[in-house]
Amino acid sequence: MGEKSLSDNGERESMATDARRLVADGGSDDGLVTVESDADVETSVERVKDAIESNDDLGLMAEFDHEANADSVDRDLQPTTVLVFGNPDLGTPLLQSARTLAIDLPQKLLIMQRADGTVTVTYNDPAYLADRHGVDEGDERLDTVSDALSSLAAVAAGQE
Incomplete structure (x- = not known):
């Protein structure tokens, strides 16, 4: 993921602690990792899209702007965007x-932007x-996926 990686265990541990704090504050369900961004949703989304586009191993497959979708039916929703991306060479196995x-x-x-x-x-x-899904947790591909996700989350959050 670009020039920086979160391979340093201390930095990853810090992100995990921050994520647990957000979960404790009612921000997540089991199995989700959440970090806080230093920017608005639009800037955070653009950071991730730029990082994906500059990485030959990843492709952006879809972007869902739930706020715009809600607006299309005259409903309000805080800014909420989902980016879908991947690497078929890694995901297929x-x-x-x-x-x-x-x-x-x-x-x-x-x-997403929370109410506060x-x-x-x-x-x-x-x-x-x-x-x-019963996948062997020792599978090195899972480490690669985990590193990519934590790096992209850090980029979005301005913690790169």
């Missing part, structure tokens, strides 16, 4: 080991997905 993973792949990042104005970036924890 995982799907071959557990086809039910197809319900959770490709990967997604949820970037805080912007968060949330994604599925690959270890949780592995357990959910």
Whole structure:
């Protein structure tokens, strides 16, 4: 993911602690990792899209602007965007080991503004997905997916 990585265990541990704090504050369900962004939703989304576009191993497959969708039916919703992205070369072997993973792949990042104005970036924890679908957690591809997700979340949050 670009030039920076969150391979340093201390930095990853700090993000995990921040994510647990947000969960404790009522911000997440089991299996989700959430970090706080230093920017608005639009800026956070653009950061991730730029990082995906500059990475030859990833492709952006879809973008869902739930706020705009709500507006189209005269309903209000805080800014809420989901980016769907992946790497078929990495995801296909995982799907071959557990086809039910197809319900959770490709990967997604949820970037949203909470009622208090805080912007968060949330994604599925690959270890949780592995357990959910019976994938061997020792699979090195899961580490690659986890590193990519934490890096993209850090980019979106301005913690790069």
